[in-house]
Amino acid sequence: MSLKEVNCGSNALFVIGAHALSTEDEEVMGLLLGKLDYDKRNGIAERANIFKVLPLSRTDKRADRVEVDSSQLAIASEEAEADGLTVVGWYHSHPHITAAPSHVDAQTQGQYQALDSGFVGLICAAFQGDRHDLPPSLKVIAFQSDDTTNQPGGIFSASSSNANSQRGSEEPPSYNDLISTTRGATTIRRLWRSREIPLNLTGDFHQSTSSSSSLKALAKLQDALLQEETQSFSFYVNDITFSATSSRIFCNAVFQQSLALLTVDSLTPLLHVAAAKLIAAKKRVQDLKSKRDSLLLLLRQQQQTVSEHKE
Structure with a gap:
């Protein structure tokens, strides 16, 4: 089962956009803090409410992927708990390409959902228009992943990668698109397919979504970017x-x-x-x-x- 909808506060979405626009050459990543609403009948998460975001500094900066230090995840959990929130998802940017999730995005999201079915991903597509457009164009979507391993024809049913989607072609997924686990002598390959979730822009009703909190998050964004530059400098100079x-x-x-x-x-x-x-x-x-x-x-x-x- 997956989420029915995602609500995101305007200040939180503003920080996501500012982070995505901080670089047009590599992807950026951060975490979503908020609360989940559960169906009282079955206890399954049906709605994610995003009140706050936490930009993360990158350990690997590329145009098509991003990696972060796992220690930042523990810090994010502590910060969320201090505000009475939890980590409900993650976000990353797609500079100069569409917001459609790639195979790697679907796989990563599926791995997160294996730990928490209510976990959600946001993708912010930035710089989609001309480089000189002011303000730069942005598009944000919410998505989760469905396990299509046991569906008929499922091994070829995943949507194409961003590059393939833009060419309008359909190709079978590569090895990296699959998660392989072994049970005895049987190898099961898991295939995840992304599915877009309705995303609603809401007011900022939680104490952590105030303007001052938003500005603090933007200040932390500067700290994250500075940390990335400092780490790169230290690596090369040493x-x-x-x-x-x-x-x-x-x-x-x-x-x-x-x-x-x-x-x-x-x-x-x-x-x-x-x-x-x-x-x-x-x-x-x-x-x-x-x-x-x-x-x-x-x-x-x-x-x-x-x-x-x-x-």
Whole structure:
């Protein structure tokens, strides 16, 4: 059984979009924090509510895949528990390709669901239009995976990879698309097929979905990106082949350039967003003050009317 729908708070979705737009050359990844709603009749998760996201720093950066340190998953669980939430899913980006899950995405999602049937995946397709489009285009979908191993013809029933989907061709899955387990002398190959789940954009009703929480998540995004650059710099500068002074100078120059680009491409736009949120908050304060004054005036008028009737 799979989820019937996914609800995602607007601030959480904003952070996902900001993370996806932080790089157009490699995929990014993060975790979804929230709560699951269960069917009271059978106890099966039927709805995932996403209140907060946690961007993760990558240990391997590629255009078609992403890897993270498993220690970050434990930290995410602790952070979720502190907010009264749980880790309900994961998200990653598809730069310059469609949001359709690949075979690897379906397999990864299936492995997660083997541990928790309510676990959900989000894919944010970024930079789908022209490189110079402002603002850059984004599309987000939610999906889960169905085990089609025992279905008739199931071994060839998986949807094609992103590259194949864009060519409009149908090809059988490769070895990497299958999960193999051995039971005695029998080998069972599991085949997972992705299925899109309805995704709803909702208001931010949980305490962890406030604007301040969203800005904190964006700040953590900067920390994750900085950590990636620092780890790459440390790896190369400590390599024995880069022991020469000229090589170290070159590595330092590249590292400083990366930090400058990080500031310009990511941090500066976020500062603009923070300023816009501050303006919106001030406007809301003014609107609330005006509403308060109107209510106080109405209250005084009613009190005066009551006093006149008593006289």
